[in-house]
Amino acid sequence: MSDPITDKETKVKMSDHRQSEFLKIVGGVAKNPLGLIGLIIVGVFVFCALFADWIVPHDPVGMNIKDRLQGPSTTYFLGTDQLGRDTFSRLIMGSQVALKVALPAVFGAMFIGLTLGMIAGYGPRWLDNFLSLIFDTIRSFPTVMFALAVVALVGPSLQTVVFVVMATSIPIYGRVARTQTLALRNSEFILAERSMGASLFRILGIHMMPNIIGVLSVLAAMDIPTVIALEAGLSFLGLGVKPPTPSWGSLLKDGYALIRQTPWLIVAGGLPIIIATLGFTFLGETLRDVVDPRLRKNR
Amino acid sequence: MTAPLLQIDGVTIDYNTKKGNLRALRDISFDVNKGEIVGIVGESGCGKSTLISTILQLLPQNAEWKKGAINFKGKNLIACSEKEMRDMRGKDISVIFQDPMQSLNPVITIGRQMVDIQHRSTSPYVEKWQKAIDMLSMVGIADAETRLKQHPFEFSGGMLQRIAIAMALMSRPDLLIADEPTTALDATLEVEIIKRLKDLHKEMGCSILFISHHLGVIAELCQRVVVMYAGSVVEFGSVDEIFFNPKHPYTRRLIECDPGHIKERAKRLPTIPGEIPDLTEALEGCIFQERCSEIIAKCKISTPHFVSVGQNHQAACWLNHNQEPE
Numbered sequence: 272m273s274d275p276i277t278d279k280e281t282k283v284k285m286s287d288h289r290q291s292e293f294l295k296i297v298g299g300v301a302k303n304p305l306g307l308i309g310l311i312i313v314g315v316f317v318f319c320a321l322f323a324d325w326i327v328p329h330d331p332v333g334m335n336i337k338d339r340l341q342g343p344s345t346t347y348f349l350g351t352d353q354l355g356r357d358t359f360s361r362l363i364m365g366s367q368v369a370l371k372v373a374l375p376a377v378f379g380a381m382f383i384g385l386t387l388g389m390i391a392g393y394g395p396r397w398l399d400n401f402l403s404l405i406f407d408t409i410r411s412f413p414t415v416m417f418a419l420a421v422v423a424l425v426g427p428s429l430q431t432v433v434f435v436v437m438a439t440s441i442p443i444y445g446r447v448a449r450t451q452t453l454a455l456r457n458s459e460f461i462l463a464e465r466s467m468g469a470s471l472f473r474i475l476g477i478h479m480m481p482n483i484i485g486v487l488s489v490l491a492a493m494d495i496p497t498v499i500a501l502e503a504g505l506s507f508l509g510l511g512v513k514p515p516t517p518s519w520g521s522l523l524k525d526g527y528a529l530i531r532q533t534p535w536l537i538v539a540g541g542l543p544i545i546i547a548t549l550g551f552t553f554l555g556e557t558l559r560d561v562v563d564p565r566l567r568k569n570r
Numbered sequence: 571m572t573a574p575l576l577q578i579d580g581v582t583i584d585y586n587t588k589k590g591n592l593r594a595l596r597d598i599s600f601d602v603n604k605g606e607i608v609g610i611v612g613e614s615g616c617g618k619s620t621l622i623s624t625i626l627q628l629l630p631q632n633a634e635w636k637k638g639a640i641n642f643k644g645k646n647l648i649a650c651s652e653k654e655m656r657d658m659r660g661k662d663i664s665v666i667f668q669d670p671m672q673s674l675n676p677v678i679t680i681g682r683q684m685v686d687i688q689h690r691s692t693s694p695y696v697e698k699w700q701k702a703i704d705m706l707s708m709v710g711i712a713d714a715e716t717r718l719k720q721h722p723f724e725f726s727g728g729m730l731q732r733i734a735i736a737m738a739l740m741s742r743p744d745l746l747i748a749d750e751p752t753t754a755l756d757a758t759l760e761v762e763i764i765k766r767l768k769d770l771h772k773e774m775g776c777s778i779l780f781i782s783h784h785l786g787v788i789a790e791l792c793q794r795v796v797v798m799y800a801g802s803v804v805e806f807g808s809v810d811e812i813f814f815n816p817k818h819p820y821t822r823r824l825i826e827c828d829p830g831h832i833k834e835r836a837k838r839l840p841t842i843p844g845e846i847p848d849l850t851e852a853l854e855g856c857i858f859q860e861r862c863s864e865i866i867a868k869c870k871i872s873t874p875h876f877v878s879v880g881q882n883h884q885a886a887c888w889l890n891h892n893q894e895p896e
Contacts, residue, residue: 458672459667459668459669459672459673460672460673460674460675460676462628462667462673463665463667463673463674463734464675465628465659466626466628466659466660466663466664466665467659467660467664467665467687467737467738468656468657468658468659468660468661468690469656469660469689470656473686473689477678477686478675478678481675481677481678482675482676482677485677
């Protein structure tokens with residue numbers, strides 16, 4: 272039954288196993304048509320963002336007044352804006368900005384929210400009350416108002432946007448993590464762990480977290496489009512990234528001013544937001560069905 | 571004779587509830603010797619689970635320690651710090667829980683849980699993995715290596731309970747507490763688990779504190795029996811003494827109610843009339859008085875104390891006191 276195995280073999284088997292788990296999830300997502308669409312969109316989006324510097328046919332911030340406000344052509348796929356900058360190149364660069372805001376903000380918020388939420392759910396009552404109060408206080412601010420206030424205070428920049436998004440979404444993750452922890456803290460397997468001598472850190476980190484992370488990662492996948500839209504919104508208002516850096520929001524703003532002369536500009540700014548939002552939402556929904564082992568059982 | 575492995579001496583626990591103090595455990599005393607299997611019987615709500623939490627020092631916050639002492643391997647568990655206690659749990663004392671479907675983490679593979687439970691060992695991952703394979707084979711799970719990569723929901727209840735047993739025995743504990751390990755399983759599996767426990771007990775030589783309300787299982791497995799009623803011990807002694815010569819009315823009724831003991835075809839199964847008294851109310855006299863059919867005047871006045879009614883056999887009932895030559 273258990274023939275002796277050399278170290279190497281077992282190690283290989285372990286990494287094999289982990290890899291196959293990942294492939295299984297990706298495979299599961301791809302099996303669902305919606306998931307496949309989401310996967311492709313997100314893949315293209317991430318690819319554009321990662322290799323933006325090599326993909327762009329023109330300098331996204333280089334002005335060329337001679338060619339300003341041109342329609343789509345073979346040189347400029349999506350035309351140029353009022354300063355003669357290539358819209359397609361700016362769009363590609365914009366995906367990088369969107370990702371630079373969305374990923375750190377969402378994952379930072381998820382991590383901090385998860386930690387605080389587990390502490391609130393597992394810790395003493397007074398700590399729970401205190402953290403819940405803070406969560407509720409932050410959530411009671413409208414996000415855009417909060418963003419306006421912070422930008423007015425420290426000035427517009429990429430970091431400001433990341434900070435605002437993170438601060439406002441920590442409570443969302445925190446509250447979900449807290450509820451899940453509360454539901455699990457008296458479950459028998461946590462009691463079993465405690466009676467097996469597991470420390471607090473071990474209970475929270477190894478046993479509680481995997482039970483919560485599934486829910487939170489779905490929440491995160493659904494949150495990414497919201498964050499992208501928020502960044503675009505702030506940039507549209509001129510409160511996001513600083514002007515020469517192209518963002519989808521500022522593209523939209525530039526296009527909005529010239530909507531009658533050059534309608535393709537606003538389309539170029541708006542479409543990627545819609546498509547990216549859809550892609551992440553599809554992916555998030557399918558991911559939820561695939562990742563959760565409790566749901567997997569019933570399939 | 572050497573000192574017993576686990577010595578519970580006069581443990582009394584109250585729960586602070588909205589209704590008042592619930593007297594969950596009253597003056598519980600018994601011993602578990604090294605290598606011995608001791609059974610605890612009693613109906614639901616008689617404090618069996620509280621007793622386990624007490625031994626492990628994992629009582630809920632509203633529990634109040636009134637008096638008593640628990641000695642384990644000569645160490646007073648009450649005086650132990652949280653850290654000392656934690657080092658003991660899972661290493662010297664292990665627990666098997668009632669429902670194996672609930673007592674394993676649903677989202678982590680069995681293998682990871684079995685490796686994680688060896689967190690005190692410094693041996694490399696591969697060795698821990700191998701040990702998990704060995705343990706699974708030991709409790710009779712075929713193809714252990716593939717099985718380790720599966721999640722709890724991919725197993726049947728009986729298999730999960732065997733895995734739970736494997737996990738509990740991994741550290742070779744001195745004391746294994748089994749909290750109704752067969753209640754959630756069906757009858758055929760019950761026999762198998764009991765047999766497995768018996769074999770493992772022979773192999774590992776640990777003491778087992780076996781909690782159940784199934785008398786047949788207790789008779790099969792244990793050497794000594796402690797009968798609990800409403801938070802107190804009413805009788806204890808060797809298996810033969812308890813089953814063939816029960817001296818407390820409650821024990822007698824309990825044995826009568828076991829379907830295995832009914833010889834004639836009956837329309838209704840025998841029951842003990844009444845229910846467990848409200849433990850939040852102060853009670854004068856014997857705890858079993860309201861349901862006892864052999865009640866005498868003295869039962870309502872004062873609480874009976876233990877008298878020896880045989881070799882290693884004691885019962886707390888006034889009826890036995892009358893038999894004593896005074």
